[in-house]
Amino acid sequence: MNYDLVIKGGTVVTEGGPRICDIGITGERIAALGESLDGTETVDAAGRIVLPGGVDSHCHIDQVDPGLGHGAESMVTGTRAALAGGTTSIISFVSQHAGEEIADVLAESLRRGETSLADYTFHQIISDPTDKVVLEDIPMVVKAGIRSLKVFLTYEDAHLTDGEFLRVLAAAHREGCMVTVHCENYDAIGWMTEQLLAQGLTEPKYHAWSRPEVVEREATYRTICLAELVDTPIQIFHVSCHEVAEEIERAQKRGLKVWGETCPQYLVLGAKDMDRPGREGAKFMCSPAPRDAGKVDAFWDDIRRGVIDVISSDHSAFFFEGPENSKEMNGADADFSQIPNGVPGVGSRMPLVFSEGVSKGRIDLETFARVTATNPARIFGLYPQKGAIAVGSDADIVIWDAERKVTITNDLLQHAVDYTPYEGMEVTGWPVATYLRGKLSMKDGEVVAEPGQGRFLARTAYDLATPRGITPNGFDAAKLPPQAKK
Numbered sequence: 001m002n003y004d005l006v007i008k009g010g011t012v013v014t015e016g017g018p019r020i021c022d023i024g025i026t027g028e029r030i031a032a033l034g035e036s037l038d039g040t041e042t043v044d045a046a047g048r049i050v051l052p053g054g055v056d057s058h059c060h061i062d063q064v065d066p067g068l069g070h071g072a073e074s075m076v077t078g079t080r081a082a083l084a085g086g087t088t089s090i091i092s093f094v095s096q097h098a099g100e101e102i103a104d105v106l107a108e109s110l111r112r113g114e115t116s117l118a119d120y121t122f123h124q125i126i127s128d129p130t131d132k133v134v135l136e137d138i139p140m141v142v143k144a145g146i147r148s149l150k151v152f153l154t155y156e157d158a159h160l161t162d163g164e165f166l167r168v169l170a171a172a173h174r175e176g177c178m179v180t181v182h183c184e185n186y187d188a189i190g191w192m193t194e195q196l197l198a199q200g201l202t203e204p205k206y207h208a209w210s211r212p213e214v215v216e217r218e219a220t221y222r223t224i225c226l227a228e229l230v231d232t233p234i235q236i237f238h239v240s241c242h243e244v245a246e247e248i249e250r251a252q253k254r255g256l257k258v259w260g261e262t263c264p265q266y267l268v269l270g271a272k273d274m275d276r277p278g279r280e281g282a283k284f285m286c287s288p289a290p291r292d293a294g295k296v297d298a299f300w301d302d303i304r305r306g307v308i309d310v311i312s313s314d315h316s317a318f319f320f321e322g323p324e325n326s327k328e329m330n331g332a333d334a335d336f337s338q339i340p341n342g343v344p345g346v347g348s349r350m351p352l353v354f355s356e357g358v359s360k361g362r363i364d365l366e367t368f369a370r371v372t373a374t375n376p377a378r379i380f381g382l383y384p385q386k387g388a389i390a391v392g393s394d395a396d397i398v399i400w401d402a403e404r405k406v407t408i409t410n411d412l413l414q415h416a417v418d419y420t421p422y423e424g425m426e427v428t429g430w431p432v433a434t435y436l437r438g439k440l441s442m443k444d445g446e447v448v449a450e451p452g453q454g455r456f457l458a459r460t461a462y463d464l465a466t467p468r469g470i471t472p473n474g475f476d477a478a479k480l481p482p483q484a485k486k
């Protein structure tokens with residue numbers, strides 16, 4: 001048998017564990033794992049780690065975020081940065097703002113997606129769950145191949161009341177969607193912000209003071225309870241610390257369909273970064289805020305034990321300087337509450353997790369592959385097409401040099417903005433080649449994929465997003481026709 005491409009002799013990270021073997025690729029798929037495979041083209045991967053292409057299930061790319069603005073990243077620049085960093089599939093967002101027709105925003109997002117270099121899909125943000133949205137639009141979005149919704153429990157223009165959140169959970173229950181949730185308490189943050197600003201405490205570091213761990217923990221607990229009431233599978237987005245992960249673990253132990261995601265910024269950055277001189281701290285401002293770096297060991301343990309299943313980037317690209325799409329777009333001396341949240345990270349995600357996790361001996365290679373590729377693919381209905389090196393899966397593959405030491409600079413990351421919060425950080429381990437569906441897409445830092453190479457990943461019903469069929473008292477309220485909104 002002659003394969004189109006054979007990647008030879010690398011340490012291949014399969015779901016059964018790492019093994020030294022060849023990968024035979026025919027067309028866009030993996031056709032064989034074995035020894036001495038012959039190919040029209042061969043690539044020598046001896047001495048390298050061979051990983052499933054990363055699946056970054058939380059990136060704000062070419063999207064307007066309620067309360068945050070558009071960000072500077074286009075689908076072209078964002079997915080170029082993804083491929084440079086070893087990620088072959090991304091999930092961005094279709095963002096509904098109050099009063100907007102979801103059909104229009106969806107059509108626009110699908111149009112922008114056509115320029116993608118990597119494979120892609122979207123989560124549907126629901127900011128205004130009117131009767132039409134829950135009865136007609138969410139079913140329409142599902143028919144279009146989108147199987148996950150996102151809601152915010154904070155941000156001025158986006159947060160839902162508990163009543164609105166329940167309506168979204170119920171629609172997701174009926175339609176078989178995963179609901180992803182930004183868990184922070186809107187009123188608590190608003191009150192804390194007022195108190196801080198009244199004292200003249202305006203610098204970036206007070207962003208973290210306005211939203212300590214308890215604000216996130218409360219919203220996480222509430223989210224879990226409401227999802228349990230309705231019987232809807234959920235993923236808690238960007239969990240920042242062990243204290244919040246404890247709520248998720250309790251829910252998982254009760255058998256609930258609750259998953260947890262974190263991001264490199266909560267493993268690498270800390271509150272002290274936001275306390276850098278002048279406005280420098282704004283480079284590290286995201287929500288939830290980076291926590292006390294001293295507490296990170298217990299959090300890595302949550303990752304090892306699978307309480308936290310996914311490490312995504314929450315890539316959110318605002319320039320540091322400049323009048324538009326920037327951290328100073330509301331004025332160079334705006335107080336912390338006026339500075340857009342979010343850090344860029346789609347390209348640095350895999351190298352940071354590899355270096356902090358695998359190279360420092362905190363996680364093994366299988367866990368790395370699970371949290372960066374396999375689990376996000378499973379949780380969002382893309383598996384086994386994506387997220388695994390297995391016969392029949394798409395040939396999305398990253399060849400990794402586990403020994404290479406690289407000092408991160410903004411240029412290396414190839415995203416659109418003028419900074420990275422990880423500037424100057426040395427990492428051990430770096431992607432040297434990325435293949436998307438069998439096609440070489442990045443080699444030695446040069447992205448050779450073309451705009452439009454990426455494909456929309458339409459999703460159908462899948463087990464993890466299916467309700468358990470268990471409600472607290474056996475009364476499945478979500479199945480009833482929704483009541484008109486008051």
Ligand code: DUC
Nearest residue numbers: 182286287316341342
């Ligand atoms: N927080 C969000 O909720 N979204 C984008 C970036 C961020 O920090």
Ligand code: ZN
Nearest residue numbers: 182237238287
């Ligand atoms: Zn969020």
Ligand code: ZN
Nearest residue numbers: 058060314315
């Ligand atoms: Zn986000």
